[in-house]
Amino acid sequence: MSGKISSQTGLLEMWDNLRAVPRRIVDSAFRSGKPNTDRTRSTFIFGNLFLHLHSVRVHRWSLRWTTTFGLGIVCGAAFLITLVTGILLMFYYKPYPDVAYESIKDIHFIVPTGRFIRNIHRWAANIMVVAVILHMARTFYTAAYRKPREFNWLIGMGLLVITLALSFTGYLLPWDQLAYWAITIGANIAQSPREVTDALGITERFDPGEWMRLMLLGSDVVGPVALIRFYLMHVMILPLALTALMGVHFWRIRKDGGLTRPVNADQKLSPPGGDTYPVFSEAPARTYQIAAIVKGRTSQVGNGPENTVPSMPHLFYAELGLLMLTAFLCLAFSVVWDAPLKEIANPAVPENPAKAPWYYLGLQEMVSFSAFMGGFGIPAIVLIGLGLIPFVEREESGTGEWFGGPGGWPLARNSALFGLSAAIVVEAVAIRFGWIREWFPDAPQLLITFVNPGTVLTLVYASYSVWLIRRFQSTRAGAVGLFTCFLCGFVVLTIIGAYFRGPNWVFYWSPAEWPGH
Amino acid sequence: MTTVSKPARSRLDPEPIPRRDMLGLAALWAAGSALVLAVLGMARLPKAAVVSSPSKRFTVMLPDSLQPGQAFLPSGRSVAVFRDQEGTWAVSTICTHLGCIVRSTPAGFECPCHGSSFAPDGTVVRGPAPRALSWLKVSAAGEKLVIDEGTVVPPGTKVQV
Ligand code: HEM
Ligand code: FES
Numbered sequence: 001m002s003g004k005i006s007s008q009t010g011l012l013e014m015w016d017n018l019r020a021v022p023r024r025i026v027d028s029a030f031r032s033g034k035p036n037t038d039r040t041r042s043t044f045i046f047g048n049l050f051l052h053l054h055s056v057r058v059h060r061w062s063l064r065w066t067t068t069f070g071l072g073i074v075c076g077a078a079f080l081i082t083l084v085t086g087i088l089l090m091f092y093y094k095p096y097p098d099v100a101y102e103s104i105k106d107i108h109f110i111v112p113t114g115r116f117i118r119n120i121h122r123w124a125a126n127i128m129v130v131a132v133i134l135h136m137a138r139t140f141y142t143a144a145y146r147k148p149r150e151f152n153w154l155i156g157m158g159l160l161v162i163t164l165a166l167s168f169t170g171y172l173l174p175w176d177q178l179a180y181w182a183i184t185i186g187a188n189i190a191q192s193p194r195e196v197t198d199a200l201g202i203t204e205r206f207d208p209g210e211w212m213r214l215m216l217l218g219s220d221v222v223g224p225v226a227l228i229r230f231y232l233m234h235v236m237i238l239p240l241a242l243t244a245l246m247g248v249h250f251w252r253i254r255k256d257g258g259l260t261r262p263v264n265a266d267q268k269l270s271p272p273g274g275d276t277y278p279v280f281s282e283a284p285a286r287t288y289q290i291a292a293i294v295k296g297r298t299s300q301v302g303n304g305p306e307n308t309v310p311s312m313p314h315l316f317y318a319e320l321g322l323l324m325l326t327a328f329l330c331l332a333f334s335v336v337w338d339a340p341l342k343e344i345a346n347p348a349v350p351e352n353p354a355k356a357p358w359y360y361l362g363l364q365e366m367v368s369f370s371a372f373m374g375g376f377g378i379p380a381i382v383l384i385g386l387g388l389i390p391f392v393e394r395e396e397s398g399t400g401e402w403f404g405g406p407g408g409w410p411l412a413r414n415s416a417l418f419g420l421s422a423a424i425v426v427e428a429v430a431i432r433f434g435w436i437r438e439w440f441p442d443a444p445q446l447l448i449t450f451v452n453p454g455t456v457l458t459l460v461y462a463s464y465s466v467w468l469i470r471r472f473q474s475t476r477a478g479a480v481g482l483f484t485c486f487l488c489g490f491v492v493l494t495i496i497g498a499y500f501r502g503p504n505w506v507f508y509w510s511p512a513e514w515p516g517h
Numbered sequence: 518m519t520t521v522s523k524p525a526r527s528r529l530d531p532e533p534i535p536r537r538d539m540l541g542l543a544a545l546w547a548a549g550s551a552l553v554l555a556v557l558g559m560a561r562l563p564k565a566a567v568v569s570s571p572s573k574r575f576t577v578m579l580p581d582s583l584q585p586g587q588a589f590l591p592s593g594r595s596v597a598v599f600r601d602q603e604g605t606w607a608v609s610t611i612c613t614h615l616g617c618i619v620r621s622t623p624a625g626f627e628c629p630c631h632g633s634s635f636a637p638d639g640t641v642v643r644g645p646a647p648r649a650l651s652w653l654k655v656s657a658a659g660e661k662l663v664i665d666e667g668t669v670v671p672p673g674t675k676v677q678v
Binding site for chain 2: 219
């Protein structure tokens with residue numbers, strides 16, 4: 001081209017390029033074309049950092065409503081909602097005693113949408129706790145923790161603990177009476193190993209209880225240092241830890257071969273709809289390339305035609321629907337019920353009754369008999385027991401089926417009846433006739449510390465589980481019994497703590513009977 | 518280095534990486550221990566050398582009208598002060614169970630949180646509290662009393678003022 005024209009073509013080219021900017025930005029984002037065919041959708045998924053936690057195709061069993069009830073996704077969705085609303089609350093919240101209370105009051109009464117955002121944050125947090133517990137129950141009852149998913153069960157337990165810790169730390173932030181006294185009690189539970197070291201007379205030399213309390217509060221009172229610590233944990237450390245573990249959790253689901261399904265899942269499913277293109281694999285003896293670095297056979301080996309559908313749109317629609325459902329629940333609850341805010345914290349006058357968030361009320365009920373066993377010993381036993389499940393129960397029958405394994409649904413139902421009645425009987429005895437100190441006023445403290453109604457229940461449940469293992473000759477039967485019993489015990493104690501305990505933690509049939517009402 | 522001829526291995530079953538590389542091992546261990554030391558160092562931070570806590574000593578004037586067995590409750594403090602013919606004493610009102618503030622009643626003390634109750638001398642009568650309420654150090658300063666919430670004295674220690 002001659003020099004004269006080229007000066008013009010340069011400008012023209014620039015103009016053309018400028019006009020093409022929007023299209024080219026889109027093109028560079030979707031390198032393999034718009035995700036509108038199965039093939040381009042696949043490349044879209046694995047070319048995208050966030051989407052590629054999904055596999056490109058998903059088994060039709062995993063998409064059945066009854067496989068998961070969407071509970072894992074609800075946990076994640078609720079977390080997302082707390083994250084967004086939490087960041088908004090941070091615009092106004094000031095983590096310093098008394099000032100904190102004023103700032104929450106501002107959020108509640110002055111900031112535009114402030115009360116609504118705060119309500120949503122509360123409700124999403126509550127939904128998350130419920131969903132995590134139900135999701136754990138669903139993975140348990142479908143025996144989805146079995147090989148090769150043992151490790152993901154452990155990761156899940158980490159998620160459970162962090163979820164509860166997030167709620168606990170968030171509870172202090174409003175600095176009202178509820179917050180102050182719940183955390184005072186919580187911090188003293190951390191100190192409760194002292195009951196044991198005191199009884200053994202070694203507290204002078206070895207005082208893990210005081211150490212834990214000091215690490216938690218940074219001081220010997222619930223004051224400014226404690227508030228900053230709880231704030232830091234609540235807005236930084238725990239959310240980051242939860243996000244990281246969630247990443248591992250999702251990643252492992254893929255690496256463990258997708259969701260658990262029964263061996264005969266393909267026969268149980270109806271034939272795929274006409275709008276999906278099943279992928280036929282040729283039952284390879286092994287998958288290529290990857291075999292060089294990965295030990296063992298991959299999950300595809302030996303499979304015939306796959307009963308899978310593309311994740312996009314099928315799985316993505318399901319996920320989006322669950323996110324919408326969770327958001328809807330949060331919004332609906334927030335319109336109807338405001339998050340509570342009591343009077344400003346007053347270290348001289350305990351809230352009476354001083355109740356923790358509802359999911360800790362079962363613990364509080366046990367703690368009201370002895371702090372160490374109720375607040376420390378039994379939770380530790382439960383966590384260790386949960387962690388051991390996938391390593392002790394190594395059977396294969398019933399994997400991926402609801403109440404799978406020997407005994408099936410009748411076993412779960414009977415265990416629930418047993419667990420509920422045992423918890424009610426033990427509590428009724430303790431409420432009606434008192435406990436150790438009322439019977440033997442001179443009982444040694446160690447006896448009072450260790451013989452908590454919770455301890456009795458744990459022993460009853462454990463014996464029941466051993467009996468089931470012998471009766472069914474199956475560890476799965478024992479596990480179903482034990483898990484169900486503990487779940488029922490948790491429910492009974494929580495309900496008693498929430499509805500039947502009034503001022504001075506005295507039993508009342510209903511709050512209407514509370515003195516002063 | 519001399520190469521010893523080995524039987525041919527499959528590409529899929531590679532040789533294990535030798536672990537005898539001295540320098541490499543030394544570097545790994547050095548980096549590993551540096552990281553461990555750094556973590557230990559950082560772990561010291563959350564435990565302050567001096568714990569910040571409000572002052573524990575305070576002075577009070579008991580009203581002349583205070584009857585034996587009746588509790589005087591200095592405002593803003595978790596202490597109950599008593600006086601009888603034998604002297605004056607102070608009992609901490611922080612429940613030994615989980616730290617709620619107990620109420621003084623004619624029969625002793627009652628905790629609102631989980632229903633522990635204590636005799637007038639602080640010993641546990643009922644409920645989950647593991648220890649008796651603490652008796653605190655009382656000393657005279659002219660007309661007034663100095664009470665030290667930080668110093669526990671044996672139960673029964675009464676001070677003549
Ligand atoms: C923040 C908390 C959690 C989140 C966001 C989460 C998320 C998920 C999601 C999205 C799935 C896919 C299937 C489904 O939706 O059920 C899943 C599966 C799984 N989760 Fe969780 N989870 C959490 C906590 C837990 C807990 C507490 C446990 C148990 C201790 C657990 C154990 C498992 C296991 C074993 C699977 C595999 C299930 C299968 O293969 O069928 N997770 N999780
Ligand atoms: S704190 Fe007093 S009885 Fe629990």
